[in-house]
Amino acid sequence: MKKRTAITAMVGATALLLAACGNGGGGGSEETANTTTGPITVWFSNNEQELAWGKSVTEQWNKDHADQKVTAQEIPAGASSEEAITAAITAGTAPCLVYNISAAAAPQWERQGGLIDLKTFSDGEDYLTKRSGDLLNGYKGQDGGLFQVPWKSNPVMVMYNKDLFKKAGIDPEKPDMDTFDKFIAASQKIVSSGAAKAAIWPSPTSEFFQPWFDFYPVYIAQTGGTNFVKDGKATFNDDNGKAVWEFFHTLYADGVSPKEKSNDDAMGTGAAAMQMAGPWAIASYKGKIDYGFMPVPTKDGKTADETYTFADSKNISMFTSCKANGTAWEFLKYTTSEENDGAFLEATGQMPIRPGLEKAYPEYFKANPDYVAFASQASRTVDVPNVANSVEMWQDFRNKYSASVIFGTTPIPDGLAAAEKSVNDLISQ
Amino acid sequence: MSTSTTSQRPPDDTFTEPQRSRSLKERLLGKQPLGLVFSAPYVVFLAVVFAYPFGLAIWISFHDYIFTAPNVSVPHPFVGLQNYVTALTDPAVLRSFLNTLIFLVINVPITVVLSIVLAAALNTGIRWASAFRVAFYVPYVTASVSLIGVWLLLFSQGGLINSILGPLAPDPSWLINSKLAMPSIAIYVAWKQLGFYILLYLAALQAIPKELYEAASIDGSGTLGKFWNVTVPGVRSATVLVLILAIITGANLFTEPYLLTNGGGPDGASATPVLLIYQKALQQTNPDVASAIGVVLVIAVGILSALANRVGGGSDDE
Numbered sequence: 001m002k003k004r005t006a007i008t009a010m011v012g013a014t015a016l017l018l019a020a021c022g023n024g025g026g027g028g029s030e031e032t033a034n035t036t037t038g039p040i041t042v043w044f045s046n047n048e049q050e051l052a053w054g055k056s057v058t059e060q061w062n063k064d065h066a067d068q069k070v071t072a073q074e075i076p077a078g079a080s081s082e083e084a085i086t087a088a089i090t091a092g093t094a095p096c097l098v099y100n101i102s103a104a105a106a107p108q109w110e111r112q113g114g115l116i117d118l119k120t121f122s123d124g125e126d127y128l129t130k131r132s133g134d135l136l137n138g139y140k141g142q143d144g145g146l147f148q149v150p151w152k153s154n155p156v157m158v159m160y161n162k163d164l165f166k167k168a169g170i171d172p173e174k175p176d177m178d179t180f181d182k183f184i185a186a187s188q189k190i191v192s193s194g195a196a197k198a199a200i201w202p203s204p205t206s207e208f209f210q211p212w213f214d215f216y217p218v219y220i221a222q223t224g225g226t227n228f229v230k231d232g233k234a235t236f237n238d239d240n241g242k243a244v245w246e247f248f249h250t251l252y253a254d255g256v257s258p259k260e261k262s263n264d265d266a267m268g269t270g271a272a273a274m275q276m277a278g279p280w281a282i283a284s285y286k287g288k289i290d291y292g293f294m295p296v297p298t299k300d301g302k303t304a305d306e307t308y309t310f311a312d313s314k315n316i317s318m319f320t321s322c323k324a325n326g327t328a329w330e331f332l333k334y335t336t337s338e339e340n341d342g343a344f345l346e347a348t349g350q351m352p353i354r355p356g357l358e359k360a361y362p363e364y365f366k367a368n369p370d371y372v373a374f375a376s377q378a379s380r381t382v383d384v385p386n387v388a389n390s391v392e393m394w395q396d397f398r399n400k401y402s403a404s405v406i407f408g409t410t411p412i413p414d415g416l417a418a419a420e421k422s423v424n425d426l427i428s429q
Numbered sequence: 430m431s432t433s434t435t436s437q438r439p440p441d442d443t444f445t446e447p448q449r450s451r452s453l454k455e456r457l458l459g460k461q462p463l464g465l466v467f468s469a470p471y472v473v474f475l476a477v478v479f480a481y482p483f484g485l486a487i488w489i490s491f492h493d494y495i496f497t498a499p500n501v502s503v504p505h506p507f508v509g510l511q512n513y514v515t516a517l518t519d520p521a522v523l524r525s526f527l528n529t530l531i532f533l534v535i536n537v538p539i540t541v542v543l544s545i546v547l548a549a550a551l552n553t554g555i556r557w558a559s560a561f562r563v564a565f566y567v568p569y570v571t572a573s574v575s576l577i578g579v580w581l582l583l584f585s586q587g588g589l590i591n592s593i594l595g596p597l598a599p600d601p602s603w604l605i606n607s608k609l610a611m612p613s614i615a616i617y618v619a620w621k622q623l624g625f626y627i628l629l630y631l632a633a634l635q636a637i638p639k640e641l642y643e644a645a646s647i648d649g650s651g652t653l654g655k656f657w658n659v660t661v662p663g664v665r666s667a668t669v670l671v672l673i674l675a676i677i678t679g680a681n682l683f684t685e686p687y688l689l690t691n692g693g694g695p696d697g698a699s700a701t702p703v704l705l706i707y708q709k710a711l712q713q714t715n716p717d718v719a720s721a722i723g724v725v726l727v728i729a730v731g732i733l734s735a736l737a738n739r740v741g742g743g744s745d746d747e
Contacts, residue, residue: 083711092499108714113501197587204605205691208712259605260586261691263578320498392713399521403696407607 034121038324039069040331045081045100045314046074049283053347054099057335068327075100082391089114089319096322097332099151101315103139103383104209104390106148109317110141111388116318118146121329131336133355138227138383139315148315149332150353152344154278155377156217156310158200158297162290164273167195175294178301180247187256190273199256201272202248204406208395212384213276215401217310219244220382221296225308229385232427237420243299245412249405259406278312279349279374293373304373311381313353351378389426396422483727490720512721522722525693525700526729528611529680532701533733535615537675541668544623548630549660562631566624573621573684580617580689604690607698614685614699622678626671633667634660669741673734680730683707702726 044054058072078084082105088094109115118124132150139150162172168190177183187199202214222240251257266272295307322328341352342361357375365372397419404415492505516522551558583589584603591598603613645655683703686693693700710719
């Protein structure tokens with residue numbers, strides 16, 4: 001285990017050296033490397049609205065920086081963005097910046113020597129602290145490095161179909177489902193009334209990221225904002241974690257949440273009355289269904305303004321393969337300025353990670369009241385922990401959760417204990 | 430002239446000298462050196478695409494290895510069998526090998542029996558033989574992703590199969606039932622691959638002399654007797670090939686557990702070694718443990734293929 005830590009340290013040191021020497025045009029120092037300018041390539045996600053914003057902001061930049069042209073591209077196709085980026089790092093074909101970094105994947109890319117610590121820029125930490133405030137702390141590496149810029153979040157809430165709620169005899173304007181018991185009772189009502197095949201249809205598949213859209217938001221809400229890992233230890237093997245596992249297990253056991261993956265968009269087709277979703281869902285379902293949002297439930301119920309949830313953030317990272325770090329840094333600052341964050345919010349409805357969103361963009365929220373709840377929720381979010389072996393840790397957790405909660409093959413206390421041990425073992429490596 | 434010719438015949442030594450040099454050349458380049466030129470592209474392809482990566486995977490499996498960005502140089506210390514120990518003490522890995530074994534036990538016999546029976550039936554000149562041939566072959570040439578979409582609709586909880594079965598439908602349904610998930614995949618793969626194996630058997634059936642069937646008829650054999658005593662032994666070499674190919678295909682299962690049972694579900698009941706290699710190497714960036722699983726899988730497939738060859742009597746043909 002110590003050997004792996006040593007390797008990680010050596011990779012980090014080599015990456016820093018390369019960032020300094022490789023790009024410095026002979027300068028041989030981080031400072032020189034970080035001021036090198038020139039054309040760069042940037043990747044955006046394939047989300048239609050995000051890509052449109054990315055191309056627009058790039059076009060604006062290129063008008064004023066003829067000698068530092070930025071080429072905007074979609075992340076290459078792959079099973080996931082993370083796999084495409086991992087392959088690009090290994091092959092040395094990563095762009096300068098990627099605007100779709102999962103906080104769970106960043107630690108392993110750091111370990112690969114693929115990311116640049118933004119603290120090495122003279123104004124790096126100052127700029128990022130000014131933009132994101134205390135929220136920045138959740139995205140720092142274990143040694144305090146800044147390998148990702150917290151960019152935007154999609155705070156997870158419960159989206160529901162108002163028409164299906166009406167059919168089930170639930171008041172769509174005041175569903176009153178803030179406790180586990182009330183949520184389960186309403187779910188049973190939805191299915192038994194024939195309003196929908198499923199009350200809520202969390203994906204029962206085994207991908208490592210699935211807990212972020214079932215267990216984790218509810219656990220964060222239940223604990224009032226506790227991270228999955230605290231002080232190098234798993235936190236979930238306690239009464240709160242057990243309550244959340246039992247809550248989901250009841251939904252599966254009662255048949256109000258199917259154990260099979262939906263073959264199409266269950267929310268869009270009306271097969272499910274609810275889903276966990278962020279503000280991205282508004283643009284996707286507008287005009288298709290009459291929707292509402294409520295905070296995720298907790299065991300005893302909490303008011304909306306005291307409910308925490310999962311941030312589901314996507315961030316920005318700079319890669320060691322970059323040949324013009326200076327341009328990349330300036331472009332990063334340009335695209336995350338207050339003005340361009342506002343343009344991003346306008347184009348996508350996703351929340352830039354900066355405090356006081358409602359005050360910063362009052363006109364937007366006045367014109368788009370659907371997003372107000374998310375803006376408020378954005379200040380009470382928790383992200384995935386920034387730890388090594390993050391993906392492996394989530395995969396192990398998902399496997400144990402599936403066995404106990406979805407398929408009921410392992411008793412919940414045993415599953416929780418096994419998941420805790422597995423997570424602790426991986427963190428300590 | 431004749432005497433002089435006789436006297437001028439070189440002694441045995443001088444006669445054998447050019448033979449020796451020819452055989453050396455032959456030994457190096459073969460009887461037809463041009464063949465080397467023709468086969469070179471494929472040899473290079475094999476070396477680059479199979480031999481080198483396999484050699485590298487073996488090397489990685491004995492070292493502490495991570496993928497790094499180019500020019501990032503890190504030590505890859507030799508760790509002996511540590512990666513193998515990590516892999517083989519992981520219950521998920523052991524479960525995946527057991528799942529593969531379950532798959533092979535179901536899939537291989539179904540594949541061999543159905544393909545030989547159907548090929549023999551098609552070979553007798555039944556009506557609509559061409560239509561049947563096409564029908565059997567279409568799944569083989571169709572992309573697995575599309576077919577899996579169809580099977581999901583057929584075998585899901587509210588799918589066609591369960592609607593037909595009514596109260597007899599399994600609960601939990603096929604693809605989320607830990608006892609039925611792997612058998613479902615085994616049957617799906619047998620159905621998908623059947624066309625190819627039927628084709629192999631049809632080719633092998635052409636090589637069986639008609640006289641053997643006539644002789645069997647004279648001896649009083651019926652249809653079943655001729656099939657058992659003439660057809661089955663007559664296509665033995667094809668059977669060995671089908672066995673080995675079915676084992677290799679089964680051991681390399683990825684798409685089906687990834688898509689049909691949502692990542693090896695339920696609860697790992699259909700996870701396969703290749704699916705775990707994908708997770709560990711590409712998602713979790715642990716290529717060293719993934720390589721160890723890969724090497725174990727190659728060895729297991731090699732042993733099973735050798736056994737199949739021996740049981741099928743394949744070595745006798747050489």
